[in-house]
Every structure is written in C-alpha cells, then in structure tokens.
Amino acid sequence: MQVPAYVEYEKATSVDHALTLLARFGPEARVLAGGHSLIPMMKLRLAQPETLIDINGLTGLSYIEVTDGELRIGAMTRHAQLLDSAVAGQRFAILHDAERVIADPVVRLWGTVGGSLCQADPSEDLSAAFAALKATMVIQNLTGTRTVHAREFHTGPYETVVAPGELLTEIRIAIVPGGGSAYQKVGRRVGDWPIGAAGAAIWLDNGSDSGTIADAGIGLTAVGAEHFSAAAAEDFLRGAPATQETFARAGQIAAEHCRPVSDQRGPADYKRHLAGELTARALGAALARATGAGPLPPVQRSPGQRSPGSPRPRRGGS
Amino acid sequence: MSPVSDHLPNGPYGPVPRKEDARFVRGRGTFVDDIKLPGMLHGAVLRSPLAHARIVSIDTAAAEAHPSVEAVITGDMLAGRNLAWMPTLSADVQAVLATDKVRFQGQEVAFVVARDRYSARDAIELITVEYEPLPPVIDARTALDPDAAVIRDDLPGKADNRIFDWAAGDREATDAVFAAADVVVDCDMLYPRVHPAPLETCGVVADMDHVSGRLTVWATTQAPHAHRTLYALITGLPEHKIRVVSPDVGGGFGNKVPIYPGYLCAIVGSILTGRPVKWVEDRSENLMSTSFARDYHMHGEIAATRDGKILGLRAKVLADHGAFNGAAQPTKFPAGFFHIFTGSYDLQAAYCEVTGVYTNKAPGGVAYSCSFRITEAVYLVERMVDLLARELGMDAAGLRMQNLLRPEQFPYTCPTGWVYDSGDYPRALRAAMDLAGYEDLRREQTARRERGEYMGIGVSFFTEGVGAGPRKQMDILGLGMADGADLRIYPTGKAVLSVSCQTQGQGHETTFAQIVAAELGLSPDDVEVVHGDTDRTPFGLGTYGSRSTAVSGAAAVVAARKARERARIVAAAMMEVSADDLEWTEGAWRVRGDPEQAASIAAIAMAAHSGLDLPDGVEGHLDTETVYNPPNLTFPFGAYICVTDVDPGTGQVAVRRFIAVDDCGVRINPMIVEGQVHGGLADGIGMALMQAIAFDADGNCLGGSFMDYLLPSAVECPSWELGATVTPSPHHPIGAKGIGESATVGSPAAVVNSVIDALAPLGVRHADMPLTPAAVWSAIQGRPLRSDLAITD
C-alpha cells in the first residue's frame, strides 16, 4: 500500500465556503474533486498539499444544461454523468466519444470534468475535446467570476490560469447549427491514457449540404500540441471543401505543428503520425455527423475492442 | 473436434465448485496483510534512486529521532551480523541491504521499523544517502563490452559482467545438418523483460519470540519449506524453531518463489525489537524490485528441405539476469529448461548456447508461469517455424502438421535429451483447426486482403516439460525436488491430506481432495487439504513450474493407495475373509463373488481405530505418508490459433478469436483446468501486446506502475474457445500432467504469429513484443526490432 504524507482535511459546503477555506489555508491547500488524479499523486508523494478542501459536497456544481444558446457543464459533473447525458451527446458527440474512452467505469463514476481540466495533464482527453469545441471556462474567486477561452486555460503541463484561491465552476460551449464533432483515440489498452488522440468539430456554411467548411476546431491530446489545438490546420480548413483530401491535408498540417516526445507509449515520429491520421479520421467522422450522412465511417477500435461479430452495447448520441 | 465437454470425467473427478471460493467471494480470505498481531510494528524500505552508484554515506539520525520509529537498519548493521548478503536460488549472492554499491534502481538500502505504516514511510524520507554515481550497464548487449563497468566487483576476482556460458545439443551434428540443408532462415528476436505482477504484492509478518526461541514467518511464498531451510541457513537459527506460514496468496506466478530482502529485514527487525514486524511492499516496489521474467535476446536459425521437412534448429541467447543472479530454477540448469527448444517437431539435430550477463536492473528471470524458460523456447521455435513457412510459401498449420512428432514416436527423446512421455500432436492440432474453422478463416483472410483489410491467423504448437523433478537431476540449492504427502483418515472416515505445495489460486484444496476422494471412495467434501504451514505439512519444494499435480498430486495418490491397501487388511479382519479375497470396486473393499459383502473406507476407518483383532505387524489406524520422487517430467502440449485484425493506420491490434486445445493428460477438475488456461491466455495477450518492464539509458525503470505496466482486461480478451484432448502420462499414477503454465507458454507466439501474418502483405517478417500500436506501426515502417531500452526515436 502506498501511503500519502500527513494532510489536513476540510469539507466545503458551498462555493463561497470553499473559496473562504482556500483563502484561509493559502497556496499549500488543494481542492479535492474526484481525487482520481490528486490522490494517486499524493500516494506517490509527488504532491504533498498541506490541506485538502473537499468540494464533493458542492452538488450545485454538478449539472449539464442548455442556457442562452450554450451547453453548460458544472465543474463537479462526473465523467459518467457527461457520458450519460443525452443533451450533451446530441449536441456534441465528441464529448461522448471522449468520455467513452477515458479510464474505466470506476474512475468515470467519481472523476470530474472540472478536475480533469484543472489537472492539466497533457494526456487529458477532455482538454482536447473542449479545445476543439472552443469552449469557455468560468472561474470564480471571492471577488467574482471571469471567463477564459479553453485555449487560454492551460498555461503548460499541469498548469492552468486557475490561481490559488480560485475554483473552476463551469464550462460553456456555444451551440452553432450545422456542426458535427468526433474524437478518436489510440491507447495500448482499454482505459489507458492516450498515446495520441484527436478531436474535431466542424461547422458547415449555410447548413449541412453546402460542402464548404465555415469553421473547424481541432483538439490534440498527448502529442505536444500548443493549447491542445491545431490552429494552422483550422486556418487551412476554414473555407475549404469538406472532402477526405482536405482532411488528410489538415491532418498533415496538424502533425507538422505538434511537438510529441518519445516515451514508453511510443516514439515521437509515431505520435506525430497518429496526430495526422487521427485528425483526418476525426474530421471525417465529424463531417458525417454534421451532414447526418448515412452510415458513419467505421469507428476507431482500440486494441482488442470487440470485433464486428460480437456487438457491444453503445450509448445514445450521434 | 474435441470440445471440453467430451472429456468430463465421472465420480469425484469433474467440474466440482472450488472449495476455496466460499471464503474468497465472501471476502473471508486471510492474506499476509490481513494478519495483525498484538504490538505489531511496520517496516518500510528505502530504495536506491540510481541504477549504479557507490554509497558514500548513510545518515539515519533524523529517522531514528522520529517519535514513532523503533529501529533503523542499514547494510552496515547487517554486515555486523553477517546478514548483509544472502544466497540466491542460483548459487549467487544478493545484497539484503546495500553496503558498498547500489546495483539497480529500487535496490534495498535501509529499513525502517515504526509503530505504523505511515510513520515508517515518513521516516524513510528522513534518511540521507550520499551516492557517487557510476556508469550503468543497462543494455544487455553492451554488458560484455571491454569498457563496461563491472557490476559485481563484490565477487572475488570478477572482472566482467559474465555470469555463465552454457550450451546444449550437438554442435557438430547441427552444423552438418545446416550445411546440407536447402533452406536456412534466421531471425533476431527479443523476449522482453516482463513481470508476473500478482495482484497481491509480496509481504511478510515476522515474529521472533525470544522466550521460546521460535521464529514464525507469515509470508507470501510459493515454497514455504524451502524458505524455512533458507532462513535457517541465512540466519543461523535452528530450523526446527522456524515456522513458515503461507496464508492465502493472491497470485504468485513465480514472483513468490525467492526470498526477498524485505523478508529478512522484517525478521531482523523482529529480532531487534522483540515485536512482530509487518512489511508489505507497494505496487511500485513489486514491479521494480522483485523477480521479473524473460529478458532473452535470441538469435534463431532453422534449417529445412525445400519441401518443408524441418531438419535442425540453432539458437544463441544473451540472457539478462539483472544485478544478481536470482533466477529460481533447478540448480543444474542455468538457462532453465530452455534447451527443450526443439519443441514439438521431429528434427535431426539442435544446438543452443546461452550466455548470462549482469546488468544494472532488478534480479530475477524465471517467473511468470514460464515453466523454467520453456516460454522463451516455445516462442523461439514457433516464430522460427512461421518464418520458415513464409520463406517456403507454405501454410503455417500445414508446415507444422508435416513436422509434428507422430504418436508412435513416444516416448520420444529429443535432440537435447528430454524424454517426452506421451503425446498425440496431430490430433491436437487438427482439433484446434476444426474448432477454428481454419480453412474458412484462410478463405476469409484472402477476401479481406483483396479489400485492403489486415486480418491475421496465428498458429502455435507447444510442448512443455513440467513437474520438476527427478531428484537426481533436479534440486534447488541442493534440495531435491521430491514432495511429501501425509494422509490422516479419522475414525468416521473423514480424511485430512497435508501437502507441501502451496496454492496461489490454483484450487489445490479442491483438486487434491478430488484426487484422494477418488482413490478412497469418498466425497471430495470428506477430504480437507492442509497446506502452506511448515508445522502442519511434510517437506516439499512448493508450487511453481506446474509441479503441484505432477509431483504433490502424485504423492497424494500414493498416500491414498497406501491407506487403501492398509484398509484392505482391516476389512479382511472385519469380514473374516482373506485379504486376497477382496477387491476394490465401486469405492469399497468387496468380497470377490459376493459384492454385497463390502466395507467402505468409513466403516473400515472406525474398525481400524477399534479393538478389532488385526494380523501381526498391522498397527491399526489408516494414516499414511509418502515421499514422491517423480521418475520424469510430464509433457503437456497444445495447439493454439489466434485471429487478429490490425489497423495499419494506427497500429492497433484487436484479438478477434483465440482457440486453445490443451492436452494435460487426465483432467481431475476440468473447470479448474479451464480457469488456468483462461488466465494463461490473458497473460499471453498481455505479453504479446502490451507488457514490458522497460528502462531508459540511465537505468530508470519505466514499468513501475500499472499505468505503465499494463495488464490486459476483459476488453482485450476475446471469449476463449477451448478444446481438449486427453493423452495420459504413462508414469504419473493417475495419468495427469501439469496445466498451470501451458497457456502462458503457448499463447504469446500465437498472438505474435497472428499479427505478423496480418502484416505480411506489408512485407513485415518479424516484430518484437510487445506489439503495442507504436511497435506495430514501427514494424510497418521497417523498424521491427525494439532496442533493449524502451525509448528509441
């Protein structure tokens, strides 16, 4: 058994209470959400906070709703809730694609959307998904709230703009018609962190059958992409025809602009290749969803996932 | 076709539910970490962060000052008691706590004993060690370079990193066969370092009672009796004052055969404090410091005629043993049973050479259900046969069928001297092909290839040699590998069998009860199996190498048959007939020609304990004991077929089907046998697709958690399709062979052969395990070989 170092524990009962506790205990205090990143780090003694401020009682931060043309997700929403949410899945299938391949059911039942984003692990799937969707993060402190674009949220590996004394409270995604989205991930095993993954969202001009891309968002995970995104590839896509050739080229551009590092999951050149391949595949899947066109391209299978002969139940959503 | 259900035996043999499951499914098992003794203290190990460094100084003052710390133990303190080094199971020595140098990352440097686990761990951080880094030797292929640092300068006169050179087979005959052959195919392949990763890590509770002079050690051990002897030899405590108890064990796979430094530290801690000391390692400690498996760099060559007759096999192996030679195997076999590498084929000559080297990595080598390195041997020959099939343009199954040993060749002496006891290999391969629908699969593959889809069909056939072993040839540290069994039959006809082997999940409490029940006409419920406590069981070498049923199981049969013979005499006295007039039928001694006149074991047992007048020399009671010295190994075999689908764009592999036909002789409990096969097949998928204990160039272990060292899940495993053939062992008293490791031994080659088969249209000939998406993609790019190191650009 790995055992953490000594730590104080406080249970917050409201957002204000949590913020007050954070102010009182200072920069060595850490918020405890699902704990699926923080507790393992504490057990390995890679993190040794002096105080844990448990925000699991803040049930008011656990919601998924459509308000003012936006999908709004409370920071304490569990992965499993997002995966179960028909509203989220219908609007942004990428979220269900991503959630389906994050960790395992046990982790998903407890880990939170907010915790994932604040952990800012370069391999965190939701960071790329929200980057592709060009989401906005709502951050609260004792003096009020501010919003930050998803692409300005992460300042580096394991670093975000959320300052000591602040909480991430909500994620907002604008609902724009004519859109489709998808997420493709390759791991070494089910529940594995990604070797590389790509998310894509595209919005077509004048609705679904023009064939011209009005806007696109690309999110990249674990491949050293700046802000989990691929801005140059998005620029290339804007105004281009939505074809496989375009997507392949966008994948190449995305691959060129990322800076993967070699590790035991794979060498850098493989990860770069994956960035391109998965970007192109995700764009293709996103287009199919945007146009509602017939059968989806074959969904990426992770190693050992059930073969065609043995169907697995799939959750709803497009 | 031979589906398993055709082989369900009757009577006490059969798929009876496992007795041990009642406590496990209720959470009522007792594992080492469940043991709590009054006044018990807790230990923690300080480990080296460096792979190779000289220890300049160790300062323990701050740790000793910690209010909850009872003792801090260092190598120097142990040296004062002559305990700084301990013997390994391969006649080497291993540091208990480092005194001079650290030789691998994770090596034990100091041990803290504190009042609770948290304080022990906190105090570890208060110890300051000053290291002077030395150049590490990480890649085994550089270990023998003239300028490589000498790792084992503790050994007198040691000037290089060579451990042994060992060879088997006939070199000249093999060279001649190769020189005359039409076709020779060769290949380099690495069987990477993997780890058995039992879900329960290793641990111990040591309790030295200074008043009685007795030491009790509860430990995660697969070999309690061997451990007792080792503790006596190492500590100098008298062996009759040492009791080793192996309670419930959560998986062993060879990981729990050796003695680890933490065990000895806990014992010393208990001696010093006079209180029980518990030490249970965490997951990272288990993965980084305890017995790994494999790490064989192999070069294989196979010779054949143009029409596919295999003639000869040659192998050259560089074996990475880590910093201490701690491989657990019969002493006379430094490369284990690797030289059974001719496998299941009828060939003329074979020769192999193995060189063992030290590197700055954790010690071990023989573990993970490897049947003493037969895993490596089977992988080599099965890859080579596939490569030959490719070269000759022949079907992989067809080439095997053509070369398999034929039933009439048994008992068969292979070119390196093993005597295979029994087998019908073509029947097993045909059964697997029928279960798979092999010919249809090949047709499907052709159609898919035309559509640009990559489907692979991999075949492997294996022969194992298990049940070590004949004591003349096989010993561990001088202890011959025979097993005792002790059977008591109580007056009411209930029996208790005591055996030396130790279940780690194999279901001995059920299987062994079935064995005795079948011999004595009892129900398995009437037989209790005692194991895992040296005070309550006869001596024997433990459970690994699939030896329990083959050796201890045979001992149980012999003990039961002895009791049955004694019962015959008692029955004769009871029924006032001559013992010669009795015959054992339908679970009772019956008067020949008058089967109504009969006595069951229960009735006889009561009489045997009564005042009944017995013939001279017959002592009464039915208790018996025996020591079983196996005349030979048993040789289980099997045919495996694996179907995969590969996505060349991402390198992902999906195992679609896995067909396994196993022949382990007579199946006592077919359900348990199937469970063993299921587990081993999952192991095989793990090794083939995702597992490696990898290192960076500095010797940092990159497989120290389950985030990096992956165990396969149900998602990666297809629904296993099992079949069976039954070819009894002629020399085992009930014809059984071992099954514990068959699937682990046989399955990795089937998976790899399948992936390579899928990639054949892309020109891929070989790729080393684990075939992660990155490795598959790299192979497609023409870079099939992994380096010894994990990270290569």
Ligand SMILES: Cc1cc2nc3c(=O)[nH]c(=O)nc-3n(C[C@H](O)[C@H](O)[C@H](O)COP(=O)(O)OP(=O)(O)OC[C@H]3O[C@@H](n4cnc5c(N)ncnc54)[C@H](O)[C@@H]3O)c2cc1C
């Ligand atoms: C076995 C396993 C496998 C996993 N696999 C994957 C995977 O494949 N892909 C993937 O993306 N993730 C994976 N994860 C990570 C998982 O998604 C995250 O651990 C988890 O969701 C983080 O959320 P949490 O609620 O557990 O955060 P916590 O561990 O509680 O917190 C993480 C960090 O965020 C801070 N924090 C949390 N909430 C807030 C907030 N509202 N405001 C400010 N700071 C906050 C905490 O102080 C802490 O520093 C895996 C985790 C495990 C254990």
